Amino acid sequence: ALHLAQAEDGKGLDDFQKVYNAIAEKLRDEDEFDGYIGYGPNLVRLSWHVSGTFDKNDNSGGSFGGTYRFKKEADDPANKGLQNAARFLEPIAKKFPWISHGDLYTLAGVTALQEMQGPKIPWRPGRVDADEKDAPENGRLPDASKDGNYVRHYFGRFGFSDQEIVALLGAHCLGKTHLENSGYEGPWGAATNTFTNEFFVNLLNENWKLEKNDAGNEQYNSNKGYMMLPTDYGLIQDGKFKKYVEKYAKDQDAFFEDFKSAYVKLLENGIDFSKLGKAYVFKTLDEQDS
Numbered sequence: 205a206l207h208l209a210q211a212e213d214g215k216g217l218d219d220f221q222k223v224y225n226a227i228a229e230k231l232r233d234e235d236e237f238d239g240y241i242g243y244g245p246n247l248v249r250l251s252w253h254v255s256g257t258f259d260k261n262d263n264s265g266g267s268f269g270g271t272y273r274f275k276k277e278a279d280d281p282a283n284k285g286l287q288n289a290a291r292f293l294e295p296i297a298k299k300f301p302w303i304s305h306g307d308l309y310t311l312a313g314v315t316a317l318q319e320m321q322g323p324k325i326p327w328r329p330g331r332v333d334a335d336e337k338d339a340p341e342n343g344r345l346p347d348a349s350k351d352g353n354y355v356r357h358y359f360g361r362f363g364f365s366d367q368e369i370v371a372l373l374g375a376h377c378l379g380k381t382h383l384e385n386s387g388y389e390g391p392w393g394a395a396t397n398t399f400t401n402e403f404f405v406n407l408l409n410e411n412w413k414l415e416k417n418d419a420g421n422e423q424y425n426s427n428k429g430y431m432m433l434p435t436d437y438g439l440i441q442d443g444k445f446k447k448y449v450e451k452y453a454k455d456q457d458a459f460f461e462d463f464k465s466a467y468v469k470l471l472e473n474g475i476d477f478s479k480l481g482k483a484y485v486f487k488t489l490d491e492q493d494s
């Protein structure tokens with residue numbers, strides 16, 4: 205059965221906006237991380253990895269239990285590099301001890317996306333810290349060396365459509381790959397910390413060459429210094445995915461709308477929020493300055 209959301213008692217929009225603001229101010233303050241990319245992309249990746257262990261067949265994994273806090277999950281080789289995001293969030297968790305880990309990890313991704321000029325992401329609290337025995341086994345996160353068919357099958361475990369899969373992967377407009385983390389090397393030049401549809405524009409406009417990188421893994425590189433993972437490239441090799449790549453390359457608003465919906469579904473998969481009220485939509489720091 206689905207996990208029933210149990211919001212932190214007595215906490216409302218203002219309380220969670222305070223957590224949002226603490227994360228957003230720390231993001232602004234610590235802007236030198238990873239060659240001045242900042243922590244935003246890493247926090248978005250953490251919010252995806254804590255949710256990406258979900259399996260709709262037995263409702264195991266997913267963001268509900270905050271089990272990333274256990275070594276068993278944090279030490280999954282697929283999570284290499286996310287220690288930075290976890291360390292970033294430690295003082296936030298200490299300042300707001302009442303928030304569950306699952307709510308903190310997902311709220312941090314929402315905060316980072318909105319502060320990087322992404323769409324407004326409605327967010328609901330109610331994840332509850334589970335035991336280490338509930339932490340999913342390693343190996344549930346995807347393999348970047350595969351093709352479009354693998355990606356479709358992989359996300360079938362979450363119940364995502366082709367359109368939702370393409371929209372979600374648009375988050376690869378953010379940050380970069382790091383050879384020491386994943387065995388893929390991204391260019392410093394092209395890495396960004398602003399949420400746009402350029403992942404799709406680059407996929408279609410660059411001429412991609414399949415090359416072996418210094419770790420011996422194949423990746424697609426362009427003469428402008430951009431890179432794509434084989435799974436990224438699979439989105440234009442597969443005709444059914446490609447039409448959504450073209451849609452989002454032409455229409456950033458459509459991308460923002462579809463990304464927002466798919467990202468909320470990713471973060472909320474496996475949880476019954478029906479007993480809760482409306483989702484919260486947080487103000488960005490800029491919207492509060494005025």
Ligand code: HEM
Binds near residue numbers: 245
């Ligand atoms: C087929 C599915 C996916 C694969 C195989 C994949 C693979 C990867 C790999 C290998 C990296 C580089 C990690 C590193 O070396 O530091 C990465 C980074 C990243 N991924 Fe994905 N990813 C997938 C889906 C997603 C989704 C669904 C999201 C979010 C909605 C996402 C967000 C990110 C972000 C923001 C980064 C940059 C992190 C940073 O700069 O520290 N990815 N991904």
Ligand SMILES: CC(=O)Cn1cnc2ccccc21
Binds near residue numbers: 377390394430436
């Ligand atoms: C800037 C760049 O390489 C865009 N990009 C293309 N694929 C990516 C996967 C993870 C992070 C960034 C990615």
